[in-house]
Amino acid sequence: xxxxRRKVEEQDSDGSSDSDSEGAGNGADWxxxxxxxxxxxxxxxxxxxxxSAAAAAEPDVxxxxxxxxxxxxxxxxxxxxxxxxxxxxxxxxxxGIGRDGIDSYLARCSVVNxxxxxxxxxxxxxxxxxxxxxxxxxxxxxxxxxxxxxLPFERVQADVMKLCKGKILVGHALKNDFKALLLAHxxxxxxxxxxxxxxxxxxxxxxxxLAKLCKKVLGFEVQTGEHSSVEDAQVPMAxxxxxxxxxEQRLRDQVGGSSDRKKEKELKKAxxxxxxxxxxxxxx
Numbered sequence: 347x348x349x350x351r352r353k354v355e356e357q358d359s360d361g362s363s364d365s366d367s368e369g370a371g372n373g374a375d376w377x378x379x380x381x382x383x384x385x386x387x388x389x390x391x392x393x394x395x396x397x398s399a400a401a402a403a404e405p406d407v408x409x410x411x412x413x414x415x416x417x418x419x420x421x422x423x424x425x426x427x428x429x430x431x432x433x434x435x436x437x438x439x440x441x442g443i444g445r446d447g448i449d450s451y452l453a454r455c456s457v458v459n460x461x462x463x464x465x466x467x468x469x470x471x472x473x474x475x476x477x478x479x480x481x482x483x484x485x486x487x488x489x490x491x492x493x494x495x496x497l498p499f500e501r502v503q504a505d506v507m508k509l510c511k512g513k514i515l516v517g518h519a520l521k522n523d524f525k526a527l528l529l530a531h532x533x534x535x536x537x538x539x540x541x542x543x544x545x546x547x548x549x550x551x552x553x554x555x556l557a558k559l560c561k562k563v564l565g566f567e568v569q570t571g572e573h574s575s576v577e578d579a580q581v582p583m584a585x586x587x588x589x590x591x592x593x594e595q596r597l598r599d600q601v602g603g604s605s606d607r608k609k610e611k612e613l614k615k616a617x618x619x620x621x622x623x624x625x626x627x628x629x630x
Contacts (some may be wrong), residue, residue, distance in 0.1 A: 409566060417566040422580040423462035431459040433537075434509065435516040435583035437575040438523040439484040441491070447478025452526040453486045455502055456575035457509050460583060464576055466509055469496035485572035503527055518556045518582045539582045542593065556581060563588065 409417065436457045440450040451474060457466040469490045479486050489495060497505075507529055515531050517523060519540040524530055539545060545554050548562060557569040560581050568581055586593065 407565065414566045417564075418568065421564050421566065421584050422577065425461045427459065427461050428463040428465075429459065430465055430509070430513075431461070433460040433514045433516055433583070433586070434458065434465065435460075435579040435586075436506070436510070436520070436523055437517060437578040437582075438526050439486055439573060439575045440480065440522075440526055441472065441476045441484060441486050442478030442480055443472065443474045443476055445477070447476075447480070450522075450526060451476070452499065452502070453479075453484060453491055454575050455506055455523075455527065456579050457506065458576065458579045458583060460587065462580045462583060466505060467576055468502050468505070470499050470502050471496045473499060481572065483573055485574060503529065516583050516586045517579065518559075537582075537586050537593065539585050542589075544589075544592075545585075559585065 434457055436455065438452055438456075439454040441447070441453040443449050443451045451472055452470045453472070454469045455466065456464065458464055469486075471493055472491055476488075476491070479488065481487055506527055510529075510531060514535050514537060516537045516539070518538065520531075520536060520538045539556070539559060540553055545559055545563075546552065548554070549558065554562075556578060557567065560566065560568050563585050564581070568577060
């Protein structure tokens with residue numbers, strides 16, 4: 347099994363990194379991408395404009411299966427543009443290896459553009475014996491990862507690395523996908539719906555699962571049976587685009603705040619150096 351992590355692109359120039367973006371956790375993370383660290387780090391923040399606090403408190407609207415599928419179809423794919431875009435979304439499905447299938451191994455990776463059209467969707471040939479296909483949640487079956495129908499891990503890793511380079515990457519609990527792919531991505535270019543603080547507030551301070559977040563924000567159900575990595579990439583993209591203006595403004599405000607603090611620190615340092623120089627001159 348590959349151990350060396352490859353970078354999609356260099357990290358921020360100051361060397362900062364985010365453990366959640368690089369992939370951490372244990373075998374229990376593969377279902378919801380929820381860890382004790384995620385929950386501990388959640389803080390109270392202002393709710394986004396949509397939906398309002400009042401709307402969030404209202405009972406969820408119950409849709410018929412037909413209505414749910416119609417709303418899903420209308421929300422997850424738009425237009426006919428199937429080309430790569432500045433914003434792309436990714437999701438991976440895993441199978442279990444090792445004793446009792448506790449350890450996760452990449453089995454499928456899907457990438458969509460901002461319009462929900464599939465840019466990449468490939469299964470992966472396992473390098474170790476699969477002990478749990480997790481079909482009930484992964485949708486993966488033995489034939490899917492056979493040599494006839496799947497690609498080597500290194501090929502998929504290289505393909506995804508190329509697709510993601512220079513892109514804004516959207517997803518849900520992307521740390522699990524990065525861990526499976528043995529890749530990283532610049533923190534500034536990640537938009538993770540599991541990490542966005544207003545969504546945590548919306549879900550009562552907890553790290554939101556994708557299915558519950560989708561129901562709350564987009565109004566329809568997903569992951570009601572076997573998961574699809576294509577759909578699980580389309581959903582975070584649709585959620586992100588709905589809040590794109592607010593999300594990007596928050597990021598600009600954070601950068602501006604960091605810049606102001608840096609300038610203040612530099613000014614204090616300059617004043618201190620000037621004071622010390624004046625003192626030294628008097629003593630001379």
